[in-house]
Amino acid sequence: VPPAQGVWPLPQSLSSSAERYPLRPRELNFLYGKGSAVQPGCTILDTAFKRYFRITFSGYSGGKPLTVNKKPGCVSPDRSLCDSAPLAALVVNVQKGGCDGFPDLNSREDYKLSIADGLGSLSAVSVWGALRGLETFSQLVYQDQEGTYYINKTDVVDFPRFPHRGLLLDTSRHYLPVRSILETLDAMAYNKFNVFHWHIVDDPSFPYQSPTFPNLSSKGAFHPQTHIYTMSDVKQVIEHARLWGIRVIPEFDTPGHTQSWGKGQPGLLTACYKGSVPSGTFGPVNPMLNTSYQFMSMLFNEISSVFPDSYLHLGGDEVNFACWKSNPDIQQFMKKMGFGTDYRKLESFYIENLVKIVTALNKNSLVWQEVFDNAVKVPADTVVHVWKGNKEQYSQEMSSVTAGGFKVLLSAPWYLNVINYGQDWMEAYKVEPLGFNGTAEQKKLVMGGEACMWGEYVDATNLTPRLWPRAGAVGERLWSDEAQTSNLDMAYDRLAEFRCRLLR
Numbered sequence: 001v002p003p004a005q006g007v008w009p010l011p012q013s014l015s016s017s018a019e020r021y022p023l024r025p026r027e028l029n030f031l032y033g034k035g036s037a038v039q040p041g042c043t044i045l046d047t048a049f050k051r052y053f054r055i056t057f058s059g060y061s062g063g064k065p066l067t068v069n070k071k072p073g074c075v076s077p078d079r080s081l082c083d084s085a086p087l088a089a090l091v092v093n094v095q096k097g098g099c100d101g102f103p104d105l106n107s108r109e110d111y112k113l114s115i116a117d118g119l120g121s122l123s124a125v126s127v128w129g130a131l132r133g134l135e136t137f138s139q140l141v142y143q144d145q146e147g148t149y150y151i152n153k154t155d156v157v158d159f160p161r162f163p164h165r166g167l168l169l170d171t172s173r174h175y176l177p178v179r180s181i182l183e184t185l186d187a188m189a190y191n192k193f194n195v196f197h198w199h200i201v202d203d204p205s206f207p208y209q210s211p212t213f214p215n216l217s218s219k220g221a222f223h224p225q226t227h228i229y230t231m232s233d234v235k236q237v238i239e240h241a242r243l244w245g246i247r248v249i250p251e252f253d254t255p256g257h258t259q260s261w262g263k264g265q266p267g268l269l270t271a272c273y274k275g276s277v278p279s280g281t282f283g284p285v286n287p288m289l290n291t292s293y294q295f296m297s298m299l300f301n302e303i304s305s306v307f308p309d310s311y312l313h314l315g316g317d318e319v320n321f322a323c324w325k326s327n328p329d330i331q332q333f334m335k336k337m338g339f340g341t342d343y344r345k346l347e348s349f350y351i352e353n354l355v356k357i358v359t360a361l362n363k364n365s366l367v368w369q370e371v372f373d374n375a376v377k378v379p380a381d382t383v384v385h386v387w388k389g390n391k392e393q394y395s396q397e398m399s400s401v402t403a404g405g406f407k408v409l410l411s412a413p414w415y416l417n418v419i420n421y422g423q424d425w426m427e428a429y430k431v432e433p434l435g436f437n438g439t440a441e442q443k444k445l446v447m448g449g450e451a452c453m454w455g456e457y458v459d460a461t462n463l464t465p466r467l468w469p470r471a472g473a474v475g476e477r478l479w480s481d482e483a484q485t486s487n488l489d490m491a492y493d494r495l496a497e498f499r500c501r502l503l504r
């Protein structure tokens with residue numbers, strides 16, 4: 001694969017020529033341009049320069065400068081006469097200042113990269129775009145058979161097709177050690193993903209250590225000391241992600257998927273009944289008790305200060321009404337509220353109250369599609385996350401949600417926890433997020449999507465091989481131009497090359 005074609009995801013525009021420049025690792029400098037609004041001392045780029053030096057020259061052992069080799073077609077016996085001068089520097093110019101912030105949905109990730117006449121120049125509007133350009137630069141460098149590093153004369157103008165390009169990890173079905181999360185963030189950056197959707201708690205375990213409610217993890221985690229995320233673990237993940245330009249959006253899924261919550265917060269979940277007596281099992285959060293909302297208010301108040309992103313994912317998926325139906329107090333409450341026997345109204349009552357709590361904390365909400373399907377009244381800027389059904393069903397859902405005026409994210413065809421024999425990356429690659437019936441206005445409401453790796457059968461032993469390079473197919477679909485990425489054979493060659501890079 002010609003090196004420039006190896007860049008993954010494919011840039012919006014890339015042109016390169018046979019002209020190439022050798023690179024001497026010990027002589028190449030990443031420099032801030034004189035006019036750059038960002039200068040040394042910007043942690044994000046200072047650390048990125050170091051990181052990308054290691055990544056670009058990952059095969060380099062620091063030995064003597066490698067012999068400089070022939071330019072193609074060079075006939076002089078004196079090899080040194082043949083090569084162009086080595087690339088001396090990559091000069092980075094960032095238009096807007098700001099290095100101590102966090103990426104968000106509106107961050108500018110576009111950049112321009114040109115390698116010509118022995119000089120590399122990278123310009124970007126923000127540091128986040130500069131990070132994307134550094135990733136592309138690192139993928140343009142290659143070694144010839146003698147090990148000399150080269151980069152071809154190249155011009156790149158690039159920007160993402162969608163602003164929300166996410167990956168969900170589920171740390172409840174199986175605990176994932178922090179190092180697995182950090183490694184995943186690194187691989188996400190190589191694929192230009194920019195959102196880590198941390199599905200941090202669920203039915204089986206509650207590993208998030210809440211300073212406000214320490215019993216939630218001490219009673220609800222798989223192990224109260226070893227299978228938890230302390231505040232410093234959480235802050236380490238958030239900072240590591242920030243340095244890569246990746247947002248961290250936590251999901252505390254309620255009212256369903258909350259079995260582990262009940263261990264540390266007695267009285268929070270609905271007691272299920274068998275006839276007229278409690279069965280001893282528990283169901284969704286009890287939506288009729290004020291104590292439930294007081295608890296949620298305190299917990300989400302803490303979560304809002306721990307996680308800086310302006311979005312929180314509230315879940316709202318797969319609420320099983322059977323337990324609510326069995327409980328005589330709930331039955332009483334349904335009558336009092338005039339909900340009749342429509343338990344979707346009770347679910348809406350709960351979600352509406354929760355969204356009010358979260359909105360009061362100045363956070364925007366992401367919710368799974370059931371919240372929309374059950375006609376829950378939510379603020380207009382709530383993002384609906386489509387996850388159910390086959391192509392026909394999720395396309396219909398995308399159409400309905402955007403017709404309702406809501407922003408939308410697509411995950412349904414990208415449940416990578418579902419594995420098949422062979423090259424199933426192709427199915428993920430062929431997805432067209434805008435392939436539903438709708439007006440141009442509706443299409444503008446598609447913020448992007450997320451690949452999901454649910455943890456029922458995934459832990460640190462198989463997470464990475466199950467995720468990569470399959471998730472790369474989603475990464476290219478969400479970053480690159482649709483028309484330029486419709487050929488599976490070309491994608492195969494580039495993805496194979498990219499996988500080799502990942503293995504370095």
Ligand SMILES: CC(=O)N[C@H]1NC[C@H](CO)[C@H](O)[C@@H]1O
Pocket residue numbers: 317318368387415417454
């Ligand atoms: C929104 C959503 O996906 N909810 C559940 N659906 C099935 C998944 C496994 O494929 C997980 O169990 C997940 O918790």
